[in-house]
Amino acid sequence: MGFGDFLANRMKKSIEKNMKKTTLTEDNIKETLREIRLTLIEADVNLEVVKEFIKKIETKATGQYISEGVRADQQMVKLVHEELVDILGKTNKPLEISKRPSVIMMVGLQGAGKTTTVGKVAHLIAKKHNKKPLAVGLDIYRPGAIDQLVEIGAKNNFATFEKGKQDPVKTAKEAMDYAEKENFDVVILDTAGRLQIDKNLMTELNNIRKAVSPQEILIVVDGMTGQDIINVTKEFDSLLKLSGVVVTKLDGDARGGATLSITSMTNLPVKFIGEGEGIGALAEFHPKRMADRILGMGDVDSLFEKATEVVDQRTMEKTMKRMFMGQFDLEDLRNQLAQVAKMGNLGGIMKMIPGAQKLTESQLEGAQKKLFVANILMNSMTLKERREPRVLKAINRKQRIIKGSGRTEKEYNDLLQQFDKGKKQVMEMTKQLKSGRMPNLGGLGKKGFGGGMF
Structure with missing residues (x-):
């Protein structure tokens, strides 16, 4: 659990639970701020900072009415967000390294x-x-x-x-x-x-x-x-x-x-x-x-910066080109997973994606384990086997890979089944893009990381 995770798991839930009406009333403000105060104290925030933080939100929230089309919880999140930015320092302060040296x-x-x-x-x-x-x-x-x-x-x-x-x-x-x-x-x-x-x-x-x-x-x-x-x-x-x-x-x-x-x-x-x-x-x-x-709310800006710094652009462009041509195979998947690994663990990445915070720790751990197992299995395959997954149906190849990787037959079968499902989804998305339509991404998050591949 990294910085912000403890607070993220509690603050927004408190706001959503208590802000169910169309108006910010004294009662629902009081109850929400009470829970936020306890969360901040439990997170080891300085007491003086907590008092000032709660006081400012209470002053801004009391008597406010909700803008048309905005829920009470959204209005409160906006107020809390403003004060969080303020106590965290308002803006980024970059290093002063213009002089040489x-x-x-x-x-x-x-x-x-x-x-x-x-x-x-x-x-x-x-x-x-x-x-x-x-x-x-x-x-x-x-x-x-x-x-x-x-x-x-x-x-x-x-x-x-x-x-x-x-x-x-x-x-x-x-x-x-x-x-x-x-x-x-x-x-x-x-x-x-x-x-x-x-x-x-x-x-x-x-x-x-x-x-x-x-x-x-x-x-x-x-x-x-x-x-x-x-x-x-x-x-x-x-x-x-x-x-x-x-x-x-x-x-x-x-x-x-x-x-x-x-x-x-x-x-x-x-x-x-x-x-x-x-x-x-x-x-x-x-x-x-x-x-x-x-x-x-995620952190897309930091995610994009991290990807720009560590991901091999040429490798990703090559993989995307192969996907668009309908040639996606296990070698491409292996290369993609290697790029993802450069950005850190899956849990840290998903927490930067808006909406992905709803995934539980056990779901993230399960997905991370699947990625780990998949990588071990693919590393035990020859390049020909990764480029031509159809040859993996041969019993002797299957037995060799399972023995060499130290994984189970079920894990091996699951990888190939998940890859087949994922490839079909990639092919469908490619067809939609070629026809000038936006691909239907609905439900991908419910199927797991990678749209059902993991």
């Missing part, structure tokens, strides 16, 4: 995932902004910290700079000289952390700040630590004058309430949220998109 100084306590996040930021800057990043290892205290950064850089094709146990301030200055000489666009400093804030840590960070004058100073905080991230952020900000916050580990059991509170409590924007362990699992934070997700 720009400097991003990453700070925080140990355990928040700072070094990993430095790698993710470097990857994002290279992929999305098409700039050349240099990650600099300045954590000389945590064993293996610098080696970890160098390893991440080597694995993901971005440059790193380190001088071992040398004074971090001196290393930072040398890194700037190196960046200018080698034409790097962005320098990202992975500074040292501690298990708790202390004077030595803050003095060193302040000296680094004075030495390199960073355009961005971002604090990395652990989203699972709750309200304490607000206090930590305030202490770092008091000395370093932070420019933003990166909240990590929001793909697990974190309920995200502190993230919902942090901008209101510190006046600092959330710049990124970490939603997974992969190098690409760092999302730029957009208040409106997050409000959409919390209220079950």
Whole structure:
């Protein structure tokens, strides 16, 4: 359950349950806000933020009448959405990386995932902004910290700079000289952390700040630590004058309430949220998109951006062309599933699609398992078998694939049956498109992921 999921599962249900009349009355407003208040508190949202949030909605909602054609629950969702966007920071605050080289100084306590996040930021800057990043290892205290950064850089094709146990301030200055000489666009400093804030840590960070004058100073905080991230952020900000916050580990059991509170409590924007362990699992934070997700409206913009960044366009175009020509086969399906896998787990993808939030966790888990099994089975087939599925009817081929994949005969038969059904649907949609008609997509969601294929 990622950030927003806990709230999404409760807030919209509360609104729909209580807003059944055509007017926003004092009684139905009061009951709805009571449930929203409890949900926010349970999600670990700061009490002061909760009070202010509820007060603003109540003021706006009291006495309002519903516009023609708009239900009471829709009107309330609109009001809640507006206030969510407001407390989340109103608008996205992009990185300031126009200067060359720009400097991003990453700070925080140990355990928040700072070094990993430095790698993710470097990857994002290279992929999305098409700039050349240099990650600099300045954590000389945590064993293996610098080696970890160098390893991440080597694995993901971005440059790193380190001088071992040398004074971090001196290393930072040398890194700037190196960046200018080698034409790097962005320098990202992975500074040292501690298990708790202390004077030595803050003095060193302040000296680094004075030495390199960073355009961005971002604090990395652990989203699972709750309200304490607000206090930590305030202490770092008091000395370093932070420019933003990166909240990590929001793909697990974190309920995200502190993230919902942090901008209101510190006046600092959330710049990124970490939603997974992969190098690409760092999302730029957009208040409106997050409000959409919390209220079950999906997040199509983020889904499109993610697809643009990770999907191989040539492969998808080739597959779509084959589909249009009626040549869709198991190799095409395998290629499609590989592209989907690059975007993350199925549950995370479906939550970005409007209306898909109605799928239960068990339904999503079932679909994810089917995708996993299908991939194993197809990997156990030869290219000829994937390109010509009709040959799979042979008993000897069937037995070889089942044995090689370690799956059951039922799973094998289900894959071929689902593929046949899915291919017929693809053929029908293609015919409709060729005839100039819009394909009938009704009911696809009821049949499962991929219109009945899974």
